[in-house]
Amino acid sequence: MNKKIEPLFTPWKIGNVEIKNRIVLCPMGGTSVFGWMEPHHLDKDACDFFMDVAKNNVGLIIPGIAPLKNLIGGQWLYKSKRTFKKLKKYMQEFHKTGAKMFIQLTAGFGRSFSIPNSLAKICKSKFLSNILKPIINLPYLCASPSKLPSRWLEGYTCRELKKKEIEKMIYAFAQTAKLCKEAGVDGVEIHAVHEGYLLDQFTLNYTNKRTDEYGGSWENKYRFATEVVKAIKKECGQDYPVSLRFSAVSKTKDFCEGILPGEKYKDIGRDIEEGKKAAKYLQDAGYDMLNTDNGTYDAWYWAHPPLYMPKNCNLEDVSKIKEVVSIPVVCAGKMEAVDAAKAIKNGKIDAMGVARQFLTDSHWVTKLIEDRPEDIQPCIYCHNACLNMAHYKGVSNDQAMEDSKHMSRCALNPMTMDGGKFDLSPAKKKKKIAVIGGGVGGMEVARVATLRGHDVTIYEKTKNLGGVFISAGKFSFKERDRMLLKWYKKQIKDLNINVKYNCEIKDINEIKADEIVIATGAKAKTIKIKGIENSIEAIDFLENPSVMGEKVAIIGGGLTGCEIAYQLALDGKKPLIIEAKQDLMAVRGLCMANSSYLKDYFKHNKIPVYLESNVKEIGKNYIIINDKNNTEKKLKVDNVILSIGYTPAPLTTKGKHIHIVGDAFKVGNLRTVVWRAWEIAKKL
Numbered sequence: 001m002n003k004k005i006e007p008l009f010t011p012w013k014i015g016n017v018e019i020k021n022r023i024v025l026c027p028m029g030g031t032s033v034f035g036w037m038e039p040h041h042l043d044k045d046a047c048d049f050f051m052d053v054a055k056n057n058v059g060l061i062i063p064g065i066a067p068l069k070n071l072i073g074g075q076w077l078y079k080s081k082r083t084f085k086k087l088k089k090y091m092q093e094f095h096k097t098g099a100k101m102f103i104q105l106t107a108g109f110g111r112s113f114s115i116p117n118s119l120a121k122i123c124k125s126k127f128l129s130n131i132l133k134p135i136i137n138l139p140y141l142c143a144s145p146s147k148l149p150s151r152w153l154e155g156y157t158c159r160e161l162k163k164k165e166i167e168k169m170i171y172a173f174a175q176t177a178k179l180c181k182e183a184g185v186d187g188v189e190i191h192a193v194h195e196g197y198l199l200d201q202f203t204l205n206y207t208n209k210r211t212d213e214y215g216g217s218w219e220n221k222y223r224f225a226t227e228v229v230k231a232i233k234k235e236c237g238q239d240y241p242v243s244l245r246f247s248a249v250s251k252t253k254d255f256c257e258g259i260l261p262g263e264k265y266k267d268i269g270r271d272i273e274e275g276k277k278a279a280k281y282l283q284d285a286g287y288d289m290l291n292t293d294n295g296t297y298d299a300w301y302w303a304h305p306p307l308y309m310p311k312n313c314n315l316e317d318v319s320k321i322k323e324v325v326s327i328p329v330v331c332a333g334k335m336e337a338v339d340a341a342k343a344i345k346n347g348k349i350d351a352m353g354v355a356r357q358f359l360t361d362s363h364w365v366t367k368l369i370e371d372r373p374e375d376i377q378p379c380i381y382c383h384n385a386c387l388n389m390a391h392y393k394g395v396s397n398d399q400a401m402e403d404s405k406h407m408s409r410c411a412l413n414p415m416t417m418d419g420g421k422f423d424l425s426p427a428k429k430k431k432k433i434a435v436i437g438g439g440v441g442g443m444e445v446a447r448v449a450t451l452r453g454h455d456v457t458i459y460e461k462t463k464n465l466g467g468v469f470i471s472a473g474k475f476s477f478k479e480r481d482r483m484l485l486k487w488y489k490k491q492i493k494d495l496n497i498n499v500k501y502n503c504e505i506k507d508i509n510e511i512k513a514d515e516i517v518i519a520t521g522a523k524a525k526t527i528k529i530k531g532i533e534n535s536i537e538a539i540d541f542l543e544n545p546s547v548m549g550e551k552v553a554i555i556g557g558g559l560t561g562c563e564i565a566y567q568l569a570l571d572g573k574k575p576l577i578i579e580a581k582q583d584l585m586a587v588r589g590l591c592m593a594n595s596s597y598l599k600d601y602f603k604h605n606k607i608p609v610y611l612e613s614n615v616k617e618i619g620k621n622y623i624i625i626n627d628k629n630n631t632e633k634k635l636k637v638d639n640v641i642l643s644i645g646y647t648p649a650p651l652t653t654k655g656k657h658i659h660i661v662g663d664a665f666k667v668g669n670l671r672t673v674v675w676r677a678w679e680i681a682k683k684l
Contacts, residue, residue, distance in 0.1 A: 001368075001369050001370075001371055002338075002368075002371055002373075004338045004341060004342070005337050005338060005341045005368065006341065007022070007341040007342070007344040007345040008021060008022050008023055008337060008340065008341045008344065008352060009021045009022070009369070010022065010344075012328060012350055012351065013328070014060075014102075014187060014241045014243065014288050014289045014327075014328055015187070015239060015240075015241040015288045016239055016241075017100060017186050017187060017241050019059045019060050019100050019351075020059050020098055020099070020100075021057070021058075021059035022059060022340075022344055022350065022351035022352060023057075023058050023059050023060075023351070023352055023354065023365055024058075024059065024060045024061075024062065024291070024330050024332075024351050024352065024353045024354070025050075025053055025058050025060070025061045025062060025354065025355065025358050026062060026291065026330075026332045026353040026354065026355040027062045027063060027064045027065060027104045027189070027191070027245070027355070028064045028355050028356065028359070028386065028387075028407070028408045029064050029065060029387070029407050029408065030064055030386075030406065030407025030408035030409075030417070031046050031049065031050075031063050031064035031407075031408045031417070032046060032063055032064045032065060032066045032067075032104075033046050033047055033050070033063045033066070033087065033090075033103065034066045034077060034080075034083060036064075036071075036405065036406075036407065037071050037072055037404065037405050038070075038072065038405075039070055039072065039073055039075065040070055040075065040077050040080040040083050041080075041083055042083055042086040042087055042090065044419075045417045045418070045419050046063060046064075046417070047090055049362065049416065049417055050063060050094070050101070051093070051094060051097070052362050052363075053099075053358055053362050054094060054097035054098075054099035054101075055097050056362060056363045056364075056365055056366040057365040057366050057369055058099055058358075058365050059099065059100065059351070060099065060100050060101070060102065060351070061099055061100070061101045061102075062101070062102045062103070062104050062189050062243070062291070063101070063103060063104060064104065064407075064408065065104050065105070065106040065191050066103060066104060066105050066106065066176075067106055067108065068105060068106065068107065068108070068169055068172040068173065068176060069172075071136065071141065072135060072136055073134075073135065074134075074137055074140070076172055077105075077172070077176050078172055078175035078176040078178075078179055081179070084179040084180075084182065084183045085183075087180075087183040087184075087185070088182070088183040088184055091183055091184035091185060092184065095184070100186040100187075101185055101186055102185070102186055102187040102188055102189045102241070102243055103180050103185050103188050103189070104188070104189040104190075104191050104245065105173060105176055105177065105188055105189070105190060105191060106191035106192070106197065106198075107169050107173070107190075107191070107197070107198045107199050107224070107228075108141065108143070108169075108197070108198040109141060109142070109197055109198055110142065110143065110144035110145070110148070110158060110161075110196075110197065110198040110201045110207075111142065111144045111148040111149065111150050111151050111158045111196075111201065111207070111297075112151050112152075112195070112196050112197055112198075112201075112296075112297040113141045113142045113150070113152070113158075114151075114152050114389050114391075114396075114397040114399070115138070115142070115150060115152045115153045115156070115396045115397055116396065116397050116399065116401065116404060117395050117396045117397055117398050117399075118401065119136075119138065120153055120156075120396045122138065123138050123142075123153060123156055124153075124155070124156055139158075139159050140165075142156075142158040142159070143158060143159050143160065143161040143162075143165065143198075144158040144159070144160065144161060144198070144201055144207065145160065145161060145198075145201050145202045145207055145208040145209070145210055145214065145215065146160050146207065146208060146209040146210055146215070147159065147160050147209075148201070148207055149255060150396075151196075151255075151256065151297045151298065152391055152396040152397050153396040154393075154394070154396075160210070161198075163212060163214070166214060166224060169228075170224075170227050170228055170231050171231070173190065173228045173231060173232060174228075174231035174232050174234065174235040174236075175235070176188075177232040177235065177236050177240070177242070178235045178236055181236050181240050186241065187240065187241030187242065187243060187288070188232065188240075188241075188242055188243070189242070189243035189244065189245055189289075189291060190225070190228055190229065190232075190242060190243070190244050190245065190287075191245045192244065192245030192246065192247075193222075193225050193244060193245070193246050193247065193278065193282065194244075194245040194246050194247045194293075194303070195245075195247055195293075195295055195296055195297065195300075195303040196247075196250070196252075196269075196295070196296025196297040196298060199224055199225050199228075200247060200296065202214060202215075202221055202222075202223075202224045202225070203221045203222050203225065203270065203278065204221075204250060204268075204269045204270060204296075205221075205268065205269070206252070206255075206268040206269060207269075208221050222278065222281060222282070222285075225244070225282060225285075226281075226282065226285035226286075229242050229244070229282075229285050229286040229287050230285065230286055232286075233286050238286075241288040241289065242286065242287055242288055242289075243287065243288060243289040243290070243291050244282055244287045244289070244290055244291065245291045245292075246278075246279065246282070246290045246291065246292045246321075247270065247275075247292070247293060247294050247295055247296070247302075247303070248270075248272065248275040248279070248292055248293070248294055248314070248317040248318055248320070248321050249267065249269075249270060249271060249272050249275050249294045249295075249317050250267050250268070250269025250270045250271075250294070250295065250296050250298075250299065251267065251269075251294050251295050251296070251299040251302045252267055252268055252269040252295075252296050252298045252299045253265050253266075253267075253268065253298075253299075254268060254298070255298060256298055256596075257298060257299075257600060257603070258295070258296075258298055258299025258300070258301060258302065258596065258597075258600050259299060260597075260600055260601060260604055261309065261310055261313060263604060269296055272317055272320055275317070275320070275321060276320060276321060276323070276324045279321045279324055279325050280324050280325060283325045283326070283327050287327065288327055288328075289327055289328045289329070289330065290321060290325065290327065290328070290329050290330070291330045291332070291353060292314070292318045292321055292329055292330060292331055292332070292353075293314040293318070293331070293332045293333045293353070294313075294314045294317055294318075294333070300592055300593040300596055301593045301594070301596060301597040301600075302314065302333065303333070303593075304383065304387060304591070304593040305333050305334045305381060305593075306381050306382075306383065306591070306593055306594040306597055307380065307381040307382070307477055307478060307480060307481075307594075308477050308566065308594075308597050308598065308601075309333075309334060309381075309597070310334070311334050311335075311336050311339070312331075312333070312334060312335055312336055312339050312340075313333045313334050314331055314332065314333035315331050315333070315335070315339070315340075315343060315348070315349070318331040318348075318349055319331075319343065319348040319349060322347070322348055322349055322350070328350035328351065329349050329350050329351075330349065330350060330351045330352070330353045331343070331349040331351075331352065331353060332352075332353030332354070332355065333353075334381070335352045335353065335354060337352070337368060340352035356379045356381070356383075356386050356410075357376075357378070357379040359379070359386055359408060359409070359410040359413065359416045359417070360377050360378065360379040360410050360412050360413050360416075361376050361377040361378075361379075361413070362416070364376045364377075374486070374487070374490060375487075375490070376487075377412060377413065377484070377487055378480050378483045378484050378487060379410075379412075379480070380411075380412070380478075380480040380481055380483075380484055380670070381480060382411055382591075382594075382669070382670060382671075383590075383591030383593060383594055384411035384589055384590075384591075384669050384670060384671035385403070385409040385410050385411040385671045386407065386408050386409060386410060386411075387407065387408075387591050387593065388403055388588075388589045388590070388591055388671075389591060389592055390587065390588050390589060390590050390591065390592060390595070391592040391595070391596075392583040392584070392585065392586040392587075392595070393582050393583035393586070394582060394583070395586070398588045399588070400588070411669070411670045411671035411674060411675075412484070412670065412674055414674065414675050414678045422678050422682070424448070424451055424452060424682075425452070425682075426452060426453050427449075427452040427453045427454055427684065430453050430454060430455065431454050431455070431513075431514035431515055431684060432454075432455050432457075432512075432513045432514045432515075433446070433449050433454045433455065433456045433457070433513060433514065433515050433516075433517065433684060434456075434457055434459065434511045434513035434515070434516045434517065435449075435456060435457070435458045435459065435516075435517045435519055436459045436505050436508070436511070436516065436517065436518050436519060436520060436651055437458075437459070437460065437461075437467065437518065437519030437520045437521060437651075437662070437664070438458045438459075438460035438462075438464075438465040438466070438467060438499065438519075439465075439466060439467020439468060439469060439519055439521055439662055439663075440466070440467065440469050440488065440662065440670065440673050440674065440677075441467075441519040441521075441661040441662020441663070441664070441665075441673045441674075441676065441677050442458055442460075442467070442517070442519030442661070442662065443458070443465060443466075443488045443491075443492060444488075444661075444673070444674050444677035444678070444681075445517050445519065445659075445661050445677040445678075445680055445681045446458050446492065446497050446517075447488075447491050447492065447495060447497070448677065448678055448681035448682070449681045449684050450495045450497055451495070452681065452682070452684070454684060456497050456498070457497075457498040457499070457500060457513075458492070458497060458498070458499045458500065459500050459503045459504075459505050459511070460499060460500065460501050460502075460503065461502070461503060461504035461505075462501070462502065463501050463502055464501075465485075465488065465489055465492065465499065466485050466488070466489075467519075467521055467662075468521055468522075468539065468663070469481065469485060470485065471539055471542040471543055472542065473485055474542050474543075474545075475542075475563060475567050476567060476570060477566075477567070477570075505651065506651075508651065508652055508655060508658070513657075514657065515657045515659065515684050516655070516657060516658050516659070517659045517660075517661055517680060517684075518650045518651050518652065518653075518658060518659065518660045518661070518664050519660075519661050519662045519664055520649055520650055520651045520664045521649060521662060521663045521664055522646035522647055522648050522649050522663035522664065522667050523646060523647055523649040524537045524538065524539060524642070524644075524645075524646055524647075525644050525645045525646060525647055526642070526644075527615075527642075527644060529615050529616070529617065529618055530616070530617040530618070531617050531618035531619055532618060532642075534618045534619060534620060534640060535555070535618050535640040535641065535642045536639070536640070536641055536642065537641075537642055537643075538556075538560055538561070538564060538641055538642065538643040541564060541641050542564075545567070545571070547639070548568065548571075548573060548638070548639050549573075549637075549638025549639050550573060550574055550638055551573070551574045551575075551576070551636065551637045551638050551639075552568055552573055552574070552575050552576070552637060552638060552639045552640070552641060553575075553576050553577075553578060553623045553635065553637040553639070553640045553641070554575060554576070554577050554578070554640075554641045554643055555578050555615055555640065555641065555642050555643060555644060556577075556578075556579065556642065556643035556644040556645070557577045557578070557579025557581070557584040557585065557609065557611070558579075558584075558585060558587060558643065558644075558645065559585050559587070559590060559594075559595075560643050561577060561579070561641075561643035561644075562577065562584055562585055562595075562598045562602075563598070564641060564643060565577050565602070565607060566598055566601060566602075569601070569605055569607060574607075575607055576607065576608040576609070576610070576635065576637070577602070577607070577608070577609045577610065578610045578613050578614075578615060578623075578625055579609070579610065579611050579612075579613065580612065580613065580614055581611065581612070582611055582612050582628075583611065584598070584599060584602075584609065584611070585598070585599075589668075589669060589671070610625060610627055610633075611628060612627070612628030613625045613626060613627045613628060614626050616632065618640050621636060621637065621638065622634055622635060622636055622637060623635050623637050623640055645667065646663060646667045647667065648660075648663060648664050648665060648666060648667060649663075649664060650664040650665070651664075659680045659683075659684070661673070661676050661677045661680050662676070662677070
């Protein structure tokens with residue numbers, strides 16, 4: 001083990017419960033041991049996942065939020081006694097690993113409930129909402145401290161939560177915690193004065209306008225959270241540990257607008273001074289640990305940091321919380337092991353919180369202990385499968401229902417929480433497999449097919465593996481992409497997969513193999529515009545960004561176009577974006593935490609964005625557009641970058657035993673590429 005991380009592997013206590021090391025698997029939506037959208041039950045996928053992680057040296061596991069009531073049907077969790085009997089048997093096996101588990105219970109979502117776009121019309125119709133109440137009670141799920149605008153559905157006002165409903169929730173917290181204790185669960189975590197969820201909305205001035213005992217004064221606003229812990233302690237005893245998911249700072253500028261790292265702006269939620277006051281107050285009320293980061297759904301990128309956020313983004317604020325309390329403080333948010341270990345050694349925090357890295361590689365802690373960091377498959381903070389709740393103008397939560405039901409999957413590791421669908425099994429017959437193209441899709445299908453026992457050869461037309469991912473990884477903020485590419489190359493080498501470099505295949509008849517996998521990628525789309533020859537493709541910019549002048553127009557406001565604009569701004573350039581749709585990054589599968597960061601960045605840095613606009617002409621030093629008012633504008637620019645997407649470019653689509661993967665099959669993201677590769681590799 002690297003000596004720099006040794007502080008991570010020292011014991012600590014939460015109340016009277018000793019934890020063997022200081023690595024905490026933080027809760028993720030979709031990993032509840034009681035299921036997610038289905039009726040309460042002991043969820044096999046979640047239990048199997050946590051058992052695997054527990055066997056691989058994590059100290060404390062906190063599963064994803066368990067609603068006090070079923071989302072579908074509305075039954076109270078504490079009334080599902082059979083589920084807790086099964087949980088007790090599971091905990092007996094779980095504790096043999098030496099890990100501990102706290103179960104997270106949630107009051108709910110309030111205005112942060114991510115209303116599926118398919119239910120948006122129903123939500124706005126009182127008649128339809130009433131009809132559906134026995135199945136899914138949307139007004140209750142969205143109920144907030146006061147009448148508030150939904151974070152997701154434009155034009156929808158969330159109703160005020162009734163006092164009787166609050167009292168029932170407090171009772172349910174206590175009863176559910178008691179059942180957890182009886183089942184052998186080591187403690188519970190209350191969700192949360194955190195991230196702008198329901199309990200947090202009660203504490204914040206901009207979301208709590210109540211005039212009863214749950215609003216008005218500062219103490220009243222924290223009353224709900226304090227009454228919960230007091231009720232649990234009364235039912236379970238003072239020694240039963242209760243953690244609180246806590247946001248030190250809200251980082252919120254306004255409804256639907258966050259405060260960026262380094263930005264100086266008045267927080268309309270909880271600033272650090274109130275955060276310190278609240279932490280001490282909540283400790284005194286009875287909480288035994290603070291599981292801490294920052295943010296609200298209006299500043300979602302603090303609680304769910306995308307790749308654009310800095311490493312250890314919440315550590316500075318969380319360290320200030322540690323100064324004022326005597327209970328343990330956990331810090332989460334793009335935490336790096338070496339930095340976390342140093343902070344623990346210096347008494348700034350007590351433990352490191354990590355979440356999505358466990359989805360990508362559930363054995364990463366073991367690999368860290370064995371000093372094999374290069375074998376850890378890195379999470380790249382894409383959120384393409386674990387949290388792909390997309391939101392853009394005119395659309396609430398544009399998430400496929402299948403993804404809503406099965407969150408906390410992983411774009412890079414399809415086996416995670418998959419119900420056994422992607423489990424690897426040895427091939428019945430060993431075959432000779434040819435993979436044409438060494439991008440991510442080609443490497444992944446080669447890797448998985450080899451693990452199944454096949455003899456695989458990759459034919460790559462260049463001198464390097466990686467394909468378009470090499471160029472995509474050149475953004476300064478995509479360090480994790482570059483780490484992933486190194487991981488792939490090491491996997492290919494360790495598995496002794498034969499790679500023929502500088503070998504372009506033009507005719508598949510040249511290849512002698514039992515099965516041929518085509519992974520030849522995609523080609524950039526183009527459009528008919530006067531002067532199109534005066535533009536360059538996005539991929540060309542990534543290969544040679546130094547050719548850009550001061551002012552650069554990007555045609556296309558999808559993710560790639562926006563990331564190019566972001567990189568140019570970081571480099572001191574003056575980008576502008578032209579997009580035909582009514583919003584930037586208006587696409588399914590892109591998490592709002594990722595897209596809202598870029599939108600907030602563009603707004604704060606006054607980067608011009610022309611929505612509902614089309615390009616009419618590109619000149620040597622100008623571009624002419626028609627804006628949404630059909631007004632023609634001539635903009636002076638030094639360069640124009642075309643980023644309007646790609647078209648699959650398979651070498652061939654015909655022939656016996658031909659399989660197509662990656663962007664050659666369908667242009668998408670890493671999730672679509674990797675999952676397709678697994679589907680094909682399992683059929684070979």
